[in-house]
Amino acid sequence: MKTVPKSPAGLLRPGVRALHGYTPGEQPRVRGLIKLNTNENPYPPAPAVLRAIRKATDGGLRRYPNPTAQPLREKLAVEHGCAPENVFVGNGSDEVLAYLIRAFVEPVAAVGPRSRSRATVQYLWPCYSLYPVLSQIHGAHANPVALLPDFGLPTTAALRSGKKWDFKAALTFVTTPNAPSGRGYDTAELERLCQAQQGAVVLDEAYAEFADADARELAFRLPHVIVTRTFSKAYSLCAQRVGYCLAHPEVVVALDKLRDSYNVNGLGQVAALATLEHLAYYRRNFLRIRSTRERLRRELTGLGWRVLPSQANFLLAQPPGAPAQEWLGHLRDRKLLVRWFPAAEVSRYLRFTVGTDAEADALLKAARRGPRA
Amino acid sequence: MKTVPKSPAGLLRPGVRALHGYTPGEQPRVRGLIKLNTNENPYPPAPAVLRAIRKATDGGLRRYPNPTAQPLREKLAVEHGCAPENVFVGNGSDEVLAYLIRAFVEPVAAVGPRSRSRATVQYLWPCYSLYPVLSQIHGAHANPVALLPDFGLPTTAALRSGKKWDFKAALTFVTTPNAPSGRGYDTAELERLCQAQQGAVVLDEAYAEFADADARELAFRLPHVIVTRTFSKAYSLCAQRVGYCLAHPEVVVALDKLRDSYNVNGLGQVAALATLEHLAYYRRNFLRIRSTRERLRRELTGLGWRVLPSQANFLLAQPPGAPAQEWLGHLRDRKLLVRWFPAAEVSRYLRFTVGTDAEADALLKAARRGPRA
Numbered sequence: 019m020k021t022v023p024k025s026p027a028g029l030l031r032p033g034v035r036a037l038h039g040y041t042p043g044e045q046p047r048v049r050g051l052i053k054l055n056t057n058e059n060p061y062p063p064a065p066a067v068l069r070a071i072r073k074a075t076d077g078g079l080r081r082y083p084n085p086t087a088q089p090l091r092e093k094l095a096v097e098h099g100c101a102p103e104n105v106f107v108g109n110g111s112d113e114v115l116a117y118l119i120r121a122f123v124e125p126v127a128a129v130g131p132r133s134r135s136r137a138t139v140q141y142l143w144p145c146y147s148l149y150p151v152l153s154q155i156h157g158a159h160a161n162p163v164a165l166l167p168d169f170g171l172p173t174t175a176a177l178r179s180g181k182k183w184d185f186k187a188a189l190t191f192v193t194t195p196n197a198p199s200g201r202g203y204d205t206a207e208l209e210r211l212c213q214a215q216q217g218a219v220v221l222d223e224a225y226a227e228f229a230d231a232d233a234r235e236l237a238f239r240l241p242h243v244i245v246t247r248t249f250s251k252a253y254s255l256c257a258q259r260v261g262y263c264l265a266h267p268e269v270v271v272a273l274d275k276l277r278d279s280y281n282v283n284g285l286g287q288v289a290a291l292a293t294l295e296h297l298a299y300y301r302r303n304f305l306r307i308r309s310t311r312e313r314l315r316r317e318l319t320g321l322g323w324r325v326l327p328s329q330a331n332f333l334l335a336q337p338p339g340a341p342a343q344e345w346l347g348h349l350r351d352r353k354l355l356v357r358w359f360p361a362a363e364v365s366r367y368l369r370f371t372v373g374t375d376a377e378a379d380a381l382l383k384a385a386r387r388g389p390r391a
Numbered sequence: 392m393k394t395v396p397k398s399p400a401g402l403l404r405p406g407v408r409a410l411h412g413y414t415p416g417e418q419p420r421v422r423g424l425i426k427l428n429t430n431e432n433p434y435p436p437a438p439a440v441l442r443a444i445r446k447a448t449d450g451g452l453r454r455y456p457n458p459t460a461q462p463l464r465e466k467l468a469v470e471h472g473c474a475p476e477n478v479f480v481g482n483g484s485d486e487v488l489a490y491l492i493r494a495f496v497e498p499v500a501a502v503g504p505r506s507r508s509r510a511t512v513q514y515l516w517p518c519y520s521l522y523p524v525l526s527q528i529h530g531a532h533a534n535p536v537a538l539l540p541d542f543g544l545p546t547t548a549a550l551r552s553g554k555k556w557d558f559k560a561a562l563t564f565v566t567t568p569n570a571p572s573g574r575g576y577d578t579a580e581l582e583r584l585c586q587a588q589q590g591a592v593v594l595d596e597a598y599a600e601f602a603d604a605d606a607r608e609l610a611f612r613l614p615h616v617i618v619t620r621t622f623s624k625a626y627s628l629c630a631q632r633v634g635y636c637l638a639h640p641e642v643v644v645a646l647d648k649l650r651d652s653y654n655v656n657g658l659g660q661v662a663a664l665a666t667l668e669h670l671a672y673y674r675r676n677f678l679r680i681r682s683t684r685e686r687l688r689r690e691l692t693g694l695g696w697r698v699l700p701s702q703a704n705f706l707l708a709q710p711p712g713a714p715a716q717e718w719l720g721h722l723r724d725r726k727l728l729v730r731w732f733p734a735a736e737v738s739r740y741l742r743f744t745v746g747t748d749a750e751a752d753a754l755l756k757a758a759r760r761g762p763r764a
Contacts (some may be wrong), residue, residue, distance in 0.1 A: 257657030
């Protein structure tokens with residue numbers, strides 16, 4: 019009796035077949051291309067970090083890594099002035115974001131339409147474009163609510179009168195500093211938003227190290243607030259996939275139940291631990307990137323670009339004289355890879371990562387003559 | 392209006408609060424301890440693999456890794472004689488197993504009791520103890536069905552008459568060679584089981600490289616069969632978290648929609664690619680481990696242990712004269728860390744990883760005098 023199907027498509031969950039997946043920024047390896055599209059740090063990891071990784075590259079790789087990344091949790095706790103029980107480490111902060119949804123949000127199919135808040139992933143849009151993808155993967159209800167036109171946070175009064183906002187949403191994401199705009203938010207206004215929410219609030223601080231201030235204290239004061247961080251951007255470790263969150267210990271316990279047994283790779287743990295031993299090197303880089311950022315903003319503005327103020331390691335800017343998408347091709351022809359997002363709120367802008375000063379000079383040179391010049 | 396809860400517990404999904412999580416084998420770093428509890432390979436990665444990792448440890452770590460691990464998929468395809476479209480790479484095969492459940496199995500709450508098969512994760516028990524944990528995390532219905540007392544596969548006729556087996560289960564896991572027993576299965580009998588299933592079947596071949604034969608061909612012939620593999624055990628790369636599966640291209644497409652954007656770390660990709668360039672080194676190790684395994688089995692049998700035949704890099708053995716748990720402590724006192732599982736079907740056994748010949752000698756020495764001697 020042959021029951022084997024010709025294709026496995028009918029066996030896959032219908033919800034999974036309908037997924038689109040996340041589109042990461044391009045990662046071409048083209049010689050001479052200046053890559054300013056995925057907010058990577060232009061400076062390499064500290065030499066001592068590279069040495070630590072090379073030193074750990076030995077027969078020990080045959081062993082499983084520390085399953086909870088415990089030494090890293092302990093060192094992060096010292097750095098943030100909290101307990102190790104407040105720290106959870108993931109395979110990049112993307113993994114942490116996915117676990118947070120699974121910890122707090124029910125799939126719509128599991129609770130039915132009458133309990134929609136319990137199945138709602140809410141976010142202030144535009145933001146990190148992974149949230150809607152993770153929400154869809156989980157089978158949750160996504161509730162995007164617009165930021166102000168200048169990418170500022172709406173007040174709770176405005177959210178209340180706007181009707182669309184759900185104060186009981188199971189989980190609310192806020193990218194702070196915002197991506198893709200770079201806009202920073204005061205901790206006081208973030209706290210007002212958090213205080214008004216009955217569900218969990220995730221403050222995604224992937225770019226906080228480039229900002230004047232951060233809101234991590236909220237994760238220690240408010241039990242329903244979780245702050246996520248990453249070693250990818252500020253600490254030049256995209257390749258090694260280490261991110262974490264700061265949260266109430268009961269949230270950490272829940273995430274530990276959901277995670278893969280050995281979710282953080284061994285050399286990533288080594289690299290992150292060594293990074294925390296050499297923060298002075300990275301802080302110098304933050305200053306350099308901020309300085310390049312401000313120069314780029316000033317000079318582009320002088321060339322007629324409308325550049326938004328940024329607290330991150332990237333700038334969102336509206337080019338003059340031609341649509342952004344046309345500029346995208348123009349810059350690509352000049353070996354400058356930047357990012358354009360099709361979403362209506364941002365489609366007239368280009369986003370470019372703040373690179374080295376030499377990369378900024380190359381960008382400025384290409385920015386002087388537009389695609390129609 | 393203060394709505395902030397004192398604890399986040401009430402915000403977490405009830406199903407998540409009820410989880411237990413997976414208990415990985417101990418990873419102590421005790422000097423002189425002989426660690427035979429988690430089936431790690433006793434031999435280090437090939438020197439050329441370590442060199443490749445060290446060489447890649449440079450400023451490039453600031454960049455994201457290849458999001459799909461494409462070069463690795465292509466090289467694995469050549470190795471297995473399939474197309475790159477048949478290969479999916481994960482952060483260890485544990486991650487692949489978790490994605491497979493999410494691709495094929497509905498949560499019970501999403502389909503209701505009348506469609507239980509669609510929400511069923513089925514496995515022949517005892518097996519890799521992660522399956523029930525992953526099933527619980529997903530909110531699926533777990534259906535463990537006993538292997539024969541000698542850990543052999545029941546025939547489909549026996550499964551049919553036993554009533555408990557679900558031929559329509561959304562996903563069925565088979566650990567082959569079996570863990571924790573080490574028992575190997577013929578491809579023909581695995582195929583009969585697969586042919587009888589209407590849902591997906593995952594053949595978890597984490598230990599296949601230590602066996603006389605493997606069943607990967609079934610993943611290419613039967614669209615609903617997926618074969619999982621790992622670089623952890625045979626290729627001495629536990630620390631770097633690289634596993635994969637071989638499957639129908641439509642399954643790979645579905646897994647790609649579910650995975651984190653950059654799920655496989657950069658140095659892990661480098662290590663796995665380099666490993667595939669030096670398979671001769673690893674094949675020599677497989678032979679050494681098999682030879683040590685057979686010697687250990689012979690000598691332990693001579694000492695009164697009941698040792699099951701094994702096709703993996705571990706042995707399941709019933710010690711003489713005292714309960715297994717007592718032997719566990721006895722061996723630990725002699726700095727030999729082995730594994731004991733509380734499940735009834737295996738609680739009278741100890742499982743120990745096949746290490747080097749020197750480690751085997753240490754184990755044999757300790758095995759000569761029992762805890763009550």
